[in-house]
Amino acid sequence: MEREEVMTRLKKGFWQPEEDLILKKYVETHGEGNWTKVSLRSGLMRGGKSCRLRWKNYLRPNIKRGTMSEDEKDLIIRLHKLLGNRWSLIAGRLPGRTDNEVKNYWNTHLNKTCSPRKASDHRPKINHNLCPQAPMRDKDSQSTSEGLKGKDDDCEGSCQADPRDVHRFYFDIESPALPAYNALFFDEDEPFLPILDSIVWFESFGSTGEEM
DNA sequence: AACGCTATCAACCGCTCTCGC
């Protein structure tokens, strides 16, 4: 009853500073999660989804705002090649950045320069049959800033990777990118890890991230 | 100064996934 009433009077549009404050206080007191309860009990006339989004994208501690650094930009490009439009996964590798921000940044800044086709068109279709034996690379060549060199050229070329081109896909993976963020790659559950051959993954980056 | 166009980004929508019953 209470719930239905609230749902019918939900507020939309931009968040006001007072609303931010209420949400922030509520989450700090009660913790994240249960977003429907948050919307019901905090007094905010917002849907649970809206509360969650606002918290996640703006109110959460350690959110980094402002322009993307060159490293971040490069990482986004490379991760997008690897993961496609898996914005939450990409954002998970960029400390302080949110999926929404990464997505917006890609669509406004990178998509036009890096991909002639719609971003959604080259989301890689990953499956177990893909390249069971990925090309190995000398571990010495990994995790260096070398990978960042000539990124614009790289962008021109390999951002256009055809998802059908399985071998190309894995060659992109094993290119030595991710200098500063390499260690972040394995620190949390990865829903796609079971999909990717774990050996390929390990060989590609030469790190399990456990030795952070 | 006024208008139109473009770029940017916050927020919403709809779908899928996960989990508890």
Place this chain on the structure above:
DNA sequence: AGCGAGAGCGGTTGATAGCGT
């Protein structure tokens, strides 16, 4: 096993700021 609710994700929309004419 099946169902429903809640959570999460990616795509899209809409407001508005900035810029050019």
